[in-house]
Amino acid sequence: MTISRRTFLIVGAVTAASVALPPFISVQASIANAARPIKASVTIWVNDEPRDLDLDTRTTLLDALRENLQLTGTKKGCDHGQCGACTVIANGRRINSCLTLAVMHEGSKITTIEGLGTPQQLHPMQAAFIKHDGYQCGYCTPGQICSAVAVLGEIRDGIPSHASPSLTEPPKLIASEIQERMSGNLCRCGAYSNIIEAINEAAEASA
Amino acid sequence: MRPFTYLRAKSPAEAAALAAQVSDSRFIAGGTNLLDLMKLDIETPTHLIDVNGVGLDRIEATPEGGLRIGALVRNTDLAADSRIRKDYGLLARALLAGASGQLRNVATTAGNLLQRTRCPYFYDTHQACNKRQPGSGCAAIDGFSRQLGIIGVSTACIATHPSDMAVAMRALDALVETVKPDGTTRNIPLAELHRLPGATPNIETTLTAHELITAVTLPTPIGGTHIYQKVRDRSSYAFALISVGAIIQNDGSGRVALGGVAHKPWRVESAESVMPQGAKALTEQLLAGATPTHQNAFKLTLVERTLAAVMAQAREHA
Numbered sequence: 343m344t345i346s347r348r349t350f351l352i353v354g355a356v357t358a359a360s361v362a363l364p365p366f367i368s369v370q371a372s373i374a375n376a377a378r379p380i381k382a383s384v385t386i387w388v389n390d391e392p393r394d395l396d397l398d399t400r401t402t403l404l405d406a407l408r409e410n411l412q413l414t415g416t417k418k419g420c421d422h423g424q425c426g427a428c429t430v431i432a433n434g435r436r437i438n439s440c441l442t443l444a445v446m447h448e449g450s451k452i453t454t455i456e457g458l459g460t461p462q463q464l465h466p467m468q469a470a471f472i473k474h475d476g477y478q479c480g481y482c483t484p485g486q487i488c489s490a491v492a493v494l495g496e497i498r499d500g501i502p503s504h505a506s507p508s509l510t511e512p513p514k515l516i517a518s519e520i521q522e523r524m525s526g527n528l529c530r531c532g533a534y535s536n537i538i539e540a541i542n543e544a545a546e547a548s549a
Numbered sequence: 550m551r552p553f554t555y556l557r558a559k560s561p562a563e564a565a566a567l568a569a570q571v572s573d574s575r576f577i578a579g580g581t582n583l584l585d586l587m588k589l590d591i592e593t594p595t596h597l598i599d600v601n602g603v604g605l606d607r608i609e610a611t612p613e614g615g616l617r618i619g620a621l622v623r624n625t626d627l628a629a630d631s632r633i634r635k636d637y638g639l640l641a642r643a644l645l646a647g648a649s650g651q652l653r654n655v656a657t658t659a660g661n662l663l664q665r666t667r668c669p670y671f672y673d674t675h676q677a678c679n680k681r682q683p684g685s686g687c688a689a690i691d692g693f694s695r696q697l698g699i700i701g702v703s704t705a706c707i708a709t710h711p712s713d714m715a716v717a718m719r720a721l722d723a724l725v726e727t728v729k730p731d732g733t734t735r736n737i738p739l740a741e742l743h744r745l746p747g748a749t750p751n752i753e754t755t756l757t758a759h760e761l762i763t764a765v766t767l768p769t770p771i772g773g774t775h776i777y778q779k780v781r782d783r784s785s786y787a788f789a790l791i792s793v794g795a796i797i798q799n800d801g802s803g804r805v806a807l808g809g810v811a812h813k814p815w816r817v818e819s820a821e822s823v824m825p826q827g828a829k830a831l832t833e834q835l836l837a838g839a840t841p842t843h844q845n846a847f848k849l850t851l852v853e854r855t856l857a858a859v860m861a862q863a864r865e866h867a
């Protein structure tokens with residue numbers, strides 16, 4: 343193996359270092375860096391169960407859920423934060439699982455569509471989507487439902503949105519608020535009007 | 550994505566020091582911009598330093614009567630903070646006009662400031678782009694430039710800075726606090742954080758290598774009517790074509806910063822004295838020397854009309 347400029351720089355920097363490098367970042371690992379995957383372990387609580395994972399540091403939370411844990415309910419649409427199909431709830435907040443690394447979630451509590459409800463015991467939001475036909479192909483649906491569950495929580499917690507007329511009064515549980523807050527979830531089939539009806543019904547039921 | 554090692558830093562000074570000890574390192578905060586660019590091989594770090602655990606996630610009152618926002622405060626939490634909503638409404642409004650609920654839950658204050666341009670040719674690695682690959686040329690200047698910059702641009706690059714939050718912070722005279730790998734700290738006025746493209750559009754800020762942003766400080770509130778008006782191709786979850794961030798006092802005086810027109814949030818303090826004369830006079834001064842392309846010259850008119858709307862809205866409030 344030829345010594346690259348990068349290797350040389352690391353060696354040089356380490357000798358001059360004031361803060362010691364953690365032992366697992368060895369110069370050897372840095373050489374390997376150029377070519378081979380680097381593994382790390384992480385424990386993530388997924389749908390209330392601790393899951394120990396040993397994975398390539400490049401693995402997104404989305405790929406860890408789908409490929410390592412076979413939880414394929416969460417969907418990959420764009421892989422770039424532009425569609426919302428990968429939405430899951432992390433520590434109570436909805437996020438795009440495609441734009442976060444699995445290794446960044448040590449100890450995080452993740453809820454996916456599989457953890458919200460089961461076919462025998464549906465989450466009220468899942469039931470409302472079925473009742474109102476809030477989908478056609480269903481590809482965006484797990485993300486829509488996870489997002490919608492979190493949206494109702496955000497309104498309840500008083501978090502303002504672009505559609506809130508006032509910043510100082512608590513936001514209201516109304517269609518304009520729900521529409522704006524759901525803008526991060528695209529539906530290629532255009533089931534939007536039924537999606538809003540489903541969320542409205544779940545919102546009224548929870549109010 | 551290229552392979553990389555992953556490290557969690559425990560303090561700001563440690564993060565900066567660690568970053569300097571390894572080559573090709575990047576800090577990762579929310580990751581919503583960095584990972585997007587790593588997937589496309591536009592960013593190719595070999596070491597990631599996770600700064601989420603360095604303890605910079607609080608918003609504190611300053612002795613001067615302002616607020617100090619930790620670099621890791623999430624966009625959602627900043628927009629929802631009662632002090633921000635009451636005294637710095639412009640900032641809350643700008644944040645809420647950006648991205649989506651999912652992204653704002655993760656995006657951080659420092660990451661938002663340092664997000665990179667959305668120029669389509671910067672994103673397409675098959676195209677010439679001086680920012681991505683210095684010296685390769687700029688495919689945007691004679692290409693689809695509708696979304697790109699009209700002022701402060703150069704013959705090397707006409708990209709814009711995409712942040713909404715930064716526009717509000719510019720109008721609010723925010724200060725950026727940092728720590729360097731040797732442990733020294735400094736304050737940079739937000740006005741001086743982002744550079745114009747010039748001949749080196751790849752150098753986007755005045756930060757030095759591995760300098761970590763630790764906080765953004767807002768001075769004492771100045772009152773007035775706070776308005777953020779963003780004009781975009783769809784009404785939500787889209788970047789600005791242009792945006793106006795304004796704080797207007799009852800006598801018609803005030804401050805204005807623009808988004809979507811330049812490589813940095815655009816503010817011309819000397820132009821603000823003509824505000825009481827109306828949108829036309831103000832636009833002429835704010836955008837004096839603009840060099841739009843054929844495709845984005847409409848932004849000149851759009852800025853003037855949006856300013857007129859914002860000033861009318863402020864008069865209704867007064």
Ligand SMILES: Cc1cc2nc3c(=O)[nH]c(=O)nc-3n(C[C@H](O)[C@H](O)[C@H](O)COP(=O)(O)OP(=O)(O)OC[C@H]3O[C@@H](n4cnc5c(N)ncnc54)[C@H](O)[C@@H]3O)c2cc1C
Nearest residue numbers: 423578579580581582583647648656657660661712713762
């Ligand atoms: C689909 C989509 C739509 C969007 N729409 C909008 C929009 O309308 N308006 C808008 O303003 N933004 C928008 N964004 C961008 C979003 O706001 C940014 O991605 C986000 O703010 C970046 O923050 P982060 O914490 O995730 O940064 P990261 O991705 O973690 O980091 C970004 C950069 O900052 C550096 N960095 C992070 N923290 C520090 C620190 N403390 N010190 C020094 N360097 C640091 C990183 O090394 C990296 O280079 C959109 C993004 C997406 C994907």
Ligand code: SF4
Nearest residue numbers: 668678679687706707
């Ligand atoms: S405008 Fe700037 S970012 Fe866009 S292609 Fe030209 S050099 Fe690259």
Ligand code: FES
Nearest residue numbers: 419420421426440
């Ligand atoms: S797959 Fe994550 S937002 Fe599209």
Ligand code: FES
Nearest residue numbers: 478480529530531
């Ligand atoms: S139901 Fe097909 S994408 Fe939404």
